[in-house]
Amino acid sequence: MAVPFITEVKRTHTCGQLTKANIGEEVVLFGWVQNRRDHGGAVFIDLRDREGLTQVVFEPDIAKEAHELAGQLRLEYCIGIKGKVASRGTQVNPKLKTGEIEIKATELTIFNRSEPTPFLVEDNIDTAEDKRLAYRFLDLRRKPLQQSLMTRSKMNAITRSYMVDNRFLELETPFMGKYTPGGARNFLVPSRLNPGKFYALAESPQLYKQLFMVAGFDRYFQIVKCFRDEDLRLDRQPEFTQIDVEMSFVTQDDIFTIIEGLIKKLWGEVLGIDVPTPFMRMDFYESMAKYGNDKPDLRFALEHIVLTDLIKQHGAGGGVPMMWEAVEQGGIVKAMVVPADKPMSRAESDKLEEFAKQNGAKGLARAKVGEGGEWTQSPLSKTITPALRQAINQACNAKTGDLLLFQFGRESLVHTVMANLRVHVAKKLGLIPEYGSGGVWKFLWVVNPPLFEYDEETKTWAAAHHAFTRPHDEDVQYLLTDPGRVKCHRYDVVLNGFEIGGGSIRLHDPKVQAEVFKALGISDEDARAKFGFLLDALKFGAPPHGGIALGMDRLAMLLTGAESLRDVIPFPKTKTGTDLMTGAPGDVDDKQLRDVHVRPVPLPQK
RNA sequence: GGGGAGUUAGUUCAGUUGGUUAGAACGCCGGCCUGUCACGCCGGAGGCCACGGGUUCAAGUCCCGUACUCCUCGCCA
Numbered sequence: 001m002a003v004p005f006i007t008e009v010k011r012t013h014t015c016g017q018l019t020k021a022n023i024g025e026e027v028v029l030f031g032w033v034q035n036r037r038d039h040g041g042a043v044f045i046d047l048r049d050r051e052g053l054t055q056v057v058f059e060p061d062i063a064k065e066a067h068e069l070a071g072q073l074r075l076e077y078c079i080g081i082k083g084k085v086a087s088r089g090t091q092v093n094p095k096l097k098t099g100e101i102e103i104k105a106t107e108l109t110i111f112n113r114s115e116p117t118p119f120l121v122e123d124n125i126d127t128a129e130d131k132r133l134a135y136r137f138l139d140l141r142r143k144p145l146q147q148s149l150m151t152r153s154k155m156n157a158i159t160r161s162y163m164v165d166n167r168f169l170e171l172e173t174p175f176m177g178k179y180t181p182g183g184a185r186n187f188l189v190p191s192r193l194n195p196g197k198f199y200a201l202a203e204s205p206q207l208y209k210q211l212f213m214v215a216g217f218d219r220y221f222q223i224v225k226c227f228r229d230e231d232l233r234l235d236r237q238p239e240f241t242q243i244d245v246e247m248s249f250v251t252q253d254d255i256f257t258i259i260e261g262l263i264k265k266l267w268g269e270v271l272g273i274d275v276p277t278p279f280m281r282m283d284f285y286e287s288m289a290k291y292g293n294d295k296p297d298l299r300f301a302l303e304h305i306v307l308t309d310l311i312k313q314h315g316a317g318g319g320v321p322m323m324w325e326a327v328e329q330g331g332i333v334k335a336m337v338v339p340a341d342k343p344m345s346r347a348e349s350d351k352l353e354e355f356a357k358q359n360g361a362k363g364l365a366r367a368k369v370g371e372g373g374e375w376t377q378s379p380l381s382k383t384i385t386p387a388l389r390q391a392i393n394q395a396c397n398a399k400t401g402d403l404l405l406f407q408f409g410r411e412s413l414v415h416t417v418m419a420n421l422r423v424h425v426a427k428k429l430g431l432i433p434e435y436g437s438g439g440v441w442k443f444l445w446v447v448n449p450p451l452f453e454y455d456e457e458t459k460t461w462a463a464a465h466h467a468f469t470r471p472h473d474e475d476v477q478y479l480l481t482d483p484g485r486v487k488c489h490r491y492d493v494v495l496n497g498f499e500i501g502g503g504s505i506r507l508h509d510p511k512v513q514a515e516v517f518k519a520l521g522i523s524d525e526d527a528r529a530k531f532g533f534l535l536d537a538l539k540f541g542a543p544p545h546g547g548i549a550l551g552m553d554r555l556a557m558l559l560t561g562a563e564s565l566r567d568v569i570p571f572p573k574t575k576t577g578t579d580l581m582t583g584a585p586g587d588v589d590d591k592q593l594r595d596v597h598v599r600p601v602p603l604p605q606k
Numbered sequence: 607g608g609g610g611a612g613u614u615a616g617u618u619c620a621g622u623u624g625g626u627u628a629g630a631a632c633g634c635c636g637g638c639c640u641g642u643c644a645c646g647c648c649g650g651a652g653g654c655c656a657c658g659g660g661u662u663c664a665a666g667u668c669c670c671g672u673a674c675u676c677c678u679c680g681c682c683a
Contacts, residue, residue: 035643035644037641037643038642038645039639039640040638040640041640041641042642043640043642044641044642044643044645046643053643055642055643060640061640074634091641091642091643093643096643116616116634117616118617119616119617119618120617126617126618127618128612128613128675128676129675129676130676131616184681184682184683203683204683228682230681231607231681231682233677233678236682358609358678358679359609359678359679360679416680420678453683463683464683465683466683469683575675575677576674
């Protein structure tokens with residue numbers, strides 16, 4: 001009597017598949033109860049699987065038994081049904097792909113009942129994120145997450161086929177490697193067989209992929225997990241996925257072409273959008289000046305105006321002592337214009353100051369430009385000389401009603417505050433197009449950054465990227481005399497304010513390499529101890545090579561319009577790196593610790 | 607490590623200047639209903655107000671601390 005679902009009665013279709021072309025067919029669907037509408041006489045069920053929803057109707061005069069059982073159905077029961085596809089006549093549901101049909105059920109089996117779920121499995125969930133993470137397996141039943149993960153699967157497939165078509169080999173590298181200093185903090189794995197020693201989880205396959213080039217593999221790629229023990233953000237997880245690429249015998253442009261082709265294909269096949277190539281290129285220093293960071297969102301203007309030189313010219317006589325002092329102490333002065341056609345109330349601009357302070361600023365000087373170029377609503381207006389005011393107005397191309405925002409002081413802080421302010425204001429003014437409604441995709445390469453950064457704390461030069469980045473040939477002469485001047489073949493690919501990838505042409509000339517180490521204050525012995533195997537490798541006919549890594553999670557986030565990386569990672573971690581579902585990281589027992597020769601240090605009492 | 611926001615029913619939220627028995631919606635339970643698709647109608651259960659101190663005649667409400675979550679600066683070659 002009972003229909004043997006699964007063993008003999010096999011699924012014939014998914015829940016997103018049937019249309020009026022199938023009317024009259026006998027079908028079998030498996031899935032979950034998304035919704036029920038029990039009219040007593042007729043029971044309607046929306047059956048869900050990853051492909052969509054299909055309405056199933058149980059009526060007593062069609063199948064008495066199934067109808068009675070259907071009365072027991074509740075949300076999220078896992079069931080199988082058999083029945084006939086029928087037209088809904090005039091009662092179509094335009095919201096569903098399958099909205100023109102329904103299944104008149106003749107058989108029903110309940111595979112598994114469900115307790116009431118801690119939150120409703122629905123598309124537009126507003127449940128707190130920690131509860132969703134604690135029951136991630138339920139959260140993952142929701143359509144947006146299902147679609148994100150299906151998109152990721154597609155991205156992986158597209159990437160593999162594109163890379164393989166372009167002669168790339170997918171080669172694997174170890175997760176557990178040797179700790180190398182510098183860069184991100186590593187996760188450490190104690191070695192049981194080697195007491196007191198530790199592996200480091202790879203923060204990227206950087207060194208290994210260079211060795212592939214030395215070995216002659218020529219073109220390598222890998223979709224690979226990377227691990228970094230740094231603080232999390234909405235676009236940063238402790239473990240994340242990169243599309244890692246390395247190529248021999250190439251220039252920077254060759255790498256750009258490959259990556260532009262990949263992105264074009266991803267956007268084309270996933271979104272049906274044609275991304276124009278080649279991407280725009282912007283000098284690192286231009287990006288810092290105009291946007292305050294090296295990952296500008298070019299979907300809107302609101303460019304910064306650097307006023308440092310202007311303030312310098314007017315000197316102490318300019319009438320704005322605070323700006324003058326900032327410049328004298330080696331700082332910079334920047335301005336930004338909130339245009340008059342997007343007026344901002346006094347209260348709103350006061351909130352901007354709050355925002356600036358949250359980002360580390362001491363305050364936010366503002367001025368509203370009046371008819372004759374005079375400044376109002378500004379403490380600056382009392383002391384500033386007309387000449388400087390006019391010069392600033394001119395530099396900012398300020399018009400009546402514009403609101404000028406100023407930041408001055410330490411260069412890095414001014415950049416950070418103004419960069420965040422720029423994005424914040426753009427959001428407030430509605431300058432950023434919504435995803436989906438004609439979403440705008442502004443790709444660019446940020447190129448020619450400095451090879452070194454000056455570390456204020458240690459008063460030394462440090463590698464801005466890593467110690468194996470190739471400097472511009474014409475700058476090699478300054479490596480030791482003027483390190484800050486040396487630019488390098490490093491590049492970031494940026495989309496809508498997110499760094500989606502970065503890489504460099506590597507140093508393969510041992511002579512220049514030695515000079516770079518010298519500039520960094522790394523002795524031969526240090527270099528040998530830290531990077532010995534790579535230095536050795538470079539001595540044996542290493543080919544010129546370079547590469548790049550794209551952040552797969554960020555790409556997926558942008559492609560799907562997700563607001564957080566957590567929405568494109570199946571099992572993400574919280575801000576503090578915990579997994580609320582499994583409880584990781586968790587305690588281990590003493591024996592396990594003894595096995596790996598580790599003893600926890602008690603936390604200091606507060 | 608610094609700054610900010612939050613925590614009230616299973617979920618999302620409301621809760622007045624501190625003042626009787628802490629409310630609503632959805633979900634859940636029981637009943638009715640043959641054309642719903644946010645189904646509808648009737649009835650019901652469900653709360654250590656995150657935790658620990660304090661102020662007060664009286665604390666969900668005020669103060670201090672802790673935990674957790676989120677945002678952000680630092681950090682992330």
